[in-house]
Amino acid sequence: MTQKTYSIGELAREFGITNRSIRFYEEKGFLTPERAGTKRIFSAADRVRLKLILRGKRLGLSLEDSVAIxxxxxxxxxxxxxxxxxLKQLDARKLQLESQRKEIDLALAELEDVKRRVLSDKNQ
Known part of the structure; x- marks a missing residue:
């Protein structure tokens, strides 16, 4: 029985990315499709690899970290x-996001403080 294969367009549609993005991953050596003339033929393993790389990207991991995992x-x-x-990468990303959340909370509080002062000055 032959294994399912995918075209670049099929993978792009499935994952909501452009053909150019897939070619970028190929150029970087992260995907290694077979070739039939000028046509790229991606295996099920290529599909899973792309799915995992994109998941890492959604989680905020660098491309290099995702590929390394x-x-x-x-x-x-x-x-x-x-x-x-x-797990190590996820813990590091969580700490980074928590730090960013603290910075955002401080910025929001400062904005509210400035807004209150502006409104107070307006009423005087």
Whole structure:
């Protein structure tokens, strides 16, 4: 039985990205489709790899970090290293987002303070 393959357009539509984005990932060496003339033929493994890279991107991980985590997968010895690296990256991203939230909360409080002062000055 032959394995399902995908065209660049099929993957782009499925994941809501452009063909150019997929070509970028290919140029960087993150995806390695087969070729039939000028046509790219992506395997199921390429599809899963792209899905995981895009998930990392949505979580705010760098492209390099996402790819490094995906590359740790070893179907023979298991995925403990991959899981541990992912957990480490997720913890780091969570700390970064919490820090940004604190900065945003401070900025919002300052905006409200300035707004109150402006309104107070207007009423005088």
């Amino acid at each position: 995906v590359d740790l997968y070893d179907p023979v010895s298991g995925n403990a290293a991959q899981r541990n690296e992912l």
